[in-house]
Amino acid sequence: MSTAKAPDLHLPSPLTELHDDRLSAADVRVLLKRDDLIHPELPGNKWRKLKYNLAAARDEGARRLLTFGGAYSNHIRAVAAAGQIFGFDTIGVIRGEEHLPLNPSLRFAVERGMQLTYMDRTTYRTKTTATVIDCLHQQFGDFYLVPEGGSNALALRGCAELVEEIDQDFDVICCASGTGGTLAGIAAALPPSRTAMGFSALKGGDLLREDVASLQRDAYGRETANWSIETGYHFGGFAKTNDALRAFIDDFDSKHGLRLEWVYVAKMMYGLFDLIQERRFPPGTTVVAVITGPDFTAEG
Ligand SMILES: Cc1ncc(COP(=O)(O)O)c(C=O)c1O
Numbered sequence: 001m002s003t004a005k006a007p008d009l010h011l012p013s014p015l016t017e018l019h020d021d022r023l024s025a026a027d028v029r030v031l032l033k034r035d036d037l038i039h040p041e042l043p044g045n046k047w048r049k050l051k052y053n054l055a056a057a058r059d060e061g062a063r064r065l066l067t068f069g070g071a072y073s074n075h076i077r078a079v080a081a082a083g084q085i086f087g088f089d090t091i092g093v094i095r096g097e098e099h100l101p102l103n104p105s106l107r108f109a110v111e112r113g114m115q116l117t118y119m120d121r122t123t124y125r126t127k128t129t130a131t132v133i134d135c136l137h138q139q140f141g142d143f144y145l146v147p148e149g150g151s152n153a154l155a156l157r158g159c160a161e162l163v164e165e166i167d168q169d170f171d172v173i174c175c176a177s178g179t180g181g182t183l184a185g186i187a188a189a190l191p192p193s194r195t196a197m198g199f200s201a202l203k204g205g206d207l208l209r210e211d212v213a214s215l216q217r218d219a220y221g222r223e224t225a226n227w228s229i230e231t232g233y234h235f236g237g238f239a240k241t242n243d244a245l246r247a248f249i250d251d252f253d254s255k256h257g258l259r260l261e262w263v264y265v266a267k268m269m270y271g272l273f274d275l276i277q278e279r280r281f282p283p284g285t286t287v288v289a290v291i292t293g294p295d296f297t298a299e300g
Helices: 021-025 044-059 074-086 104-111 130-140 153-164 181-189 205-220 243-256 265-277
Strands: 015-018 029-033 064-069 089-095 115-119 144-146 172-177 195-200 227-230 286-290
Touching: 021 265, 044 074, 044 144, 044 153, 044 181, 064 074, 064 130, 074 089, 074 104, 089 104, 104 115, 153 181, 153 205, 172 181, 172 205, 172 265, 181 195, 181 205, 181 227, 195 205, 195 265, 205 227, 243 265, 265 286
Parallel strands: 029 286, 064 089, 064 144, 089 115, 172 195, 172 286, 195 227
Antiparallel strands: 015 029
């Protein structure tokens, strides 16, 4: 398969050490894998997941991409941007009803040429069934289907490339998890005796384990036994926050000059610091923390 190449990609993404008294107190090193800097409109795991899907769409001769997402989805933004950059028409199937004026994420998508269509929540839950997909084909004609959150076998292949870029020795790699695709791809690419840890940004992170395993089976025909999921740092569920998380983000920003994306990345980083302070990692451990995306939107 050919590969898609976007202009101005910052790859390999930078790897920088985080200096913080809480880390030195536990004798743990944390290296930040700054995937948020890969591209302004296709940052982080968005580029990694779309890379081989865009190539597959082009190889199939598709002219149109269709995908699904919530009204604040970063994935919808990224598919819209990718469509404009790579010359595909894009259709975004949005969960729920239309709300006008459009929020900044959907406005961005429309500005990048995406056609939006809305799906009621009940139908949305069955969006992967043949009946719903057939209906979408009747409405929109041919399209290359990118799943919600962008996670499929080709996405895992793109995420796996992150590991090959790391040129320092490390023991554990951490990322935030939603659909689990990023974790599944990273874990599959790890050298022996390294482990991957996902931090679920959603309630019900236990169910995510089966999703990660099934994504790995689809992509590689087998599951790997080198990953785990922390389920205690969802802060009430998807896109929920509280004073403790807000304070953590402010403090991290003032100490390190990096405003953490609050839906996913800040929850992972909060969890990682918590585990380090609880001495879950033996002294001398090196952790790579993947910054899977930038702070697109202030909490709203
Ligand atoms: C910034 C960021 N980090 C992490 C994730 C979760 O990635 P995954 O769905 O592959 O678990 C997302 C969602 O796509 C995201 O936008």
